Amino acid sequence: MKKLVDGELLLKPIRFRDKAQWDSVRAVNRDWLSPWEATRPNIDHKSAxxxxxxxxxxxxxxxxxxxxxxxxxxxxxxxxxxxIGQITLGGIIFGAMRGAHIGYWIDQRFANRGYTTRAVKLLTKFGFEQLRLHRIEINLRPENEASKQVAIKAGFLLEGARNNYLHIAGDWRDHVTFVKENPVIK
Incomplete structure (x- = not known):
């Protein structure tokens, strides 16, 4: 995959030469992102x-x-x-399920400007049109109101709750699931 473009917004793979920008953005946003980012449970001390x-x-x-x-x-x-951030279409499954999930983060200095919603829409379109996925989920913590708004504005519908779903900020956290289905794949 080369890139996805929507006006001035560009989604493209992160490269080795992007390290300085990556390190800078992550350092500035460490405190802002930490309540929402996945962590590793203390199961395997060898997997750094x-x-x-x-x-x-x-x-x-x-x-x-x-x-x-x-x-x-x-x-x-x-x-x-x-x-200004990162977005992932992960857990891609083909076959009878034919689905994936989207996760994302945005630099706080660029939050609340619609960039995350546009990125979600762009990647969802790619998943539906190019990969021919049937279903894409966004799983987020129920208290993350900004992320809820991204999912809703991108056309995802609330499906339900998942208890102790993902390890975040040092513990297993509840999540709510938003879903969008491909109207073409029946």
Whole structure:
């Protein structure tokens, strides 16, 4: 996959040469993102998080295998591309299920401007039209009102709750599931 474009918004794979921007954005947003980001349960002490380069290699492997597509969210400003977040179409399943889930984060300095909703719509369109997926989910913490609004504005409908669904901020957290189905795939 090369890139997905919506006006000045660009979704494209994160590369090795993006490390400086990645490190900068993540450092500025550490406190803002930590209540919402997945953590690893204390089950296997040997599985440390990969380095930036290891992460990029893993993302590329997963994308080639069509198991997960993780893209940087970039904003074209003048002639520069500014990294403002990341979005993933993960858990891709073909066959009878034919679905996936979307996760995302946005730089706080660019929040509440519609960029995340546009990125979700763009990646959903790709999942439905190019991958011919039937169903895409967004799972989020019930108290994350901003993320709820992204899901709703992107046309996802509340389906239900999942108790102790994902390990976030050091514990298993409840989530609500929003779903969008491909109107073409019946």
């Amino acid at each position: 998080l990969p380095s930036y380069y290891g992460m990029v290699m893993q993302l590329n492997r997963e994308m080639r295998a069509l198991r997960s597509i993780s893209l940087g969210v970039w904003l074209n400003e003048n002639k520069d591309q500014v990294l």
